[in-house]
Amino acid sequence: MAGQSLPKISRRIATIVLTAALTALFVAGADQLDRRLTMAFKRQSVADLAHNALTRAEIATDYAVIRLGMLYENGHTDCSPDAMEAINYAVFRSGTIKDILTAQGENVCSVAMHSETLLENHRHPVDTVQARNSSIALNPVRLDNTPAMAVTWLFEEDVLATALVNTESLVFDLLPADLRETSAIRLSLSNGRTVGRFTGAEWQIGGETEMFEAASERYPLRVRIHVPTAVLSQVPMNRSAGTIIVVGALAGLLAFLVARGLIPAPNAASRIRAALRRGEIVPNFQPVYAVRTGELTGFEVLARWPGETGPMASPAFFVPLIEANGWSDDLLETVILQTAQTMRSVIDNVPAVSFAFNASPAQLVEPGFAAWLERVLNRAELDARRVIIEITEREEIRDVEKARSSIEALKAMGIDVAIDDAGTGHNGLASVQRLGASILKIDKLFVDGIVQDERAGALVQMLVDVARQFGMKTIAEGVEDEIQLNALKRLGVDEVQGFFLCTPLAPEPATLELARHQAILTRNRLQARPPEDKAMPLDHDAGAVAVNA
Known part of the structure; x- marks a missing residue:
């Protein structure tokens, strides 16, 4: 009897060992899956941040273009008292436009405290890049010793208007708390010139990082966010094995359901036509x-x-x-x-x-x-x-x-x-x-x-x-x-x-x-x-x- 029980005991031990090994393997696989999912989620979140920053910059540029166009349409580019009042109102109503310069022939004027910056840019524009509308151009300037951007619209051969846009304000508060200290965001023109940036206090140039980029179709604008690879790969330390297993199982089920829902059947078009x-x-x-x-x-x-x-x-x-x-x-x-x-x-x-x-x-x-x-x-x-x-x-x-x-x-x-x-x-x-x-x-x-x-x-x-x-x-x-x-x-x-x-x-x-x-x-x-x-x-x-x- 004792001899016959030995094979049963051996089988039980083998079963327990194999079960433990498979469990450990599954937990390890679930852990790796969890890490990969966490990194993928973080990467997608940062990519979304880059697109959000680009949207901000596009809207600020749109707003500047609209304001300049309204000044021109209303005849407010001649530096007359009415024109100066209209320019002042346009600057006052905007949070991102800090000054506007108009030039019509020899008449050049602006109203706010950054007149010298715009006048210098008007005389000697540097690194100008055209937008999709070739009458509109962007170039980098300095605003209170920080990067900013000038948006210029050439209406006629000797008539133009330029808006000084505070692009720094578009990026300084964009990064969330878990990235703000260690990451960097840069808004630049397509020629590489920086027009806005934010750098975390613990950001290290030369460290191993990943870059996330978004580029505008309408304007020569580009956003780049640099995040340390170590920050992207960090996962919470308070996870239980059960949580990892559940996450792994649910992730597999979710991936199957999502893939099934997103990939259309070969006859999808004909079914839609019939519908x-x-x-x-x-x-x-x-x-x-x-x-x-x-x-x-x-x-x-x-x-x-x-x-x-x-x-x-x-x-x-x-x-x-x-x-x-x-x-x-x-x-x-x-x-x-x-x-x-x-x-x-x-x-x-x-x-x-x-x-x-x-x-x-x-x-x-x-x-x-x-x-x-x-x-x-x-x-x-x-x-x-x-x-x-x-x-x-x-x-x-x-x-x-x-x-x-x-x-x-x-x-x-x-x-x-x-x-x-x-x-x-x-x-x-x-x-x-x-x-x-x-x-x-x-x-x-x-x-x-x-x-x-x-x-x-x-x-x-x-x-x-x-x-x-x-x-x-x-x-x-x-x-x-x-x-x-x-x-x-x-x-x-x-x-x-x-x-x-x-x-x-x-x-x-x-x-x-x-x-x-x-x-x-x-x-x-x-x-x-x-x-x-x-x-x-x-x-x-x-x-x-x-x-x-």
Whole structure:
């Protein structure tokens, strides 16, 4: 018996040893996976920081270009008293523009304390680089012994204006606490000249680092962030083996699910085409609210593709495929027709509510786009005066004059045109002035950081100021909490939308949300009318309305 039990004991020991070895191997693998995931996450976070810094620099440059263009259009480049007052106002209204110089023939003037810097730059510009618009040039200057940037617009042969931009302020607060002491960020022109930088107190030149870079398409601007490799590879020391195992298992499952969701099937395009023909891609409606009155002013119409048995397909999956195959007009037509059918009670009974539909820059510059859209709206029996066309930033507007002509035709029909994601895409704020749109939409990117980042608030204020200068309405997207909402109120944003206020809804819940919201506003007005100078708070219960309500 004892002899027979020995093999069993040996097998048990072998099993235990093998199990321990496999467990150790799995834990080690999970640990390496955790480290790699941590490093990948940190790398992506720093890469996002580089793009955020570039966006800041682009918007500051856009704002300078717009201010210079307005001075020229209003005849304020001749150094007259009116011109000096206009220059002073432009500098005073901006947080990043420290001075402006205008030159018209022999008349050269500026108003602020940095006149000598701009005059010297005007006489002897150094390392100038042209923007995509060859009339605009950027070059490095010194502002109070720190790097800065001059933005010059040559309007005519002997007429120009230059803005002195404080680019240092765009990068000094960008790095988070865990990178701020050990890393460095540099904003430069495409010729390598530095125009803004921040260096942590413990930053060591020559150490082993990784570089993250982002470059502008519109301006000769480039951002580089240098982070020590050791900082990127640091992982928390309080992890348990169980945590590592769970992280490893979940990471594998997550990678499988993400890969399965992101990689389209070989017949994806044909399935999308069939879905368009059968009307399976349907509209959802996200309410837009007026900040001061709390009224529901309209809906952004969003294309959705419900799965037959699985979850709803993401627009990030099917919209790019639709655009790539030239079916954008089909998508817009089916969404408009279904909106008119499913929201008929709202269309017939609530004339003040608008509907915003998305269109691409490629559609906007198509010959006859406005006439085609008019025919679709007539079929849908939808008044053009209740329609907003949002021009997305997924691609560059390659022919601004054609786009402007198309926008003028749309406006003649009574359609308002909105520039979506202003300042974050290919076209920039400088195109706003030339396009003549009616609405400027502030991207969620800026709303997200409006509370924690003072610079984000300044950028939103800049967008609001630009919109007001051109007589445009502002709509902020992606509002996720009351703090963001209150900050947007203070900055003067006109309208807001986001999950905090209400999620995108199917037609019936959207109609109920409108009726409920109107009833609440009517009740509030009857109970106690607020003072005229006090903003009526939005009713945040709207966010509780579910799609399947």
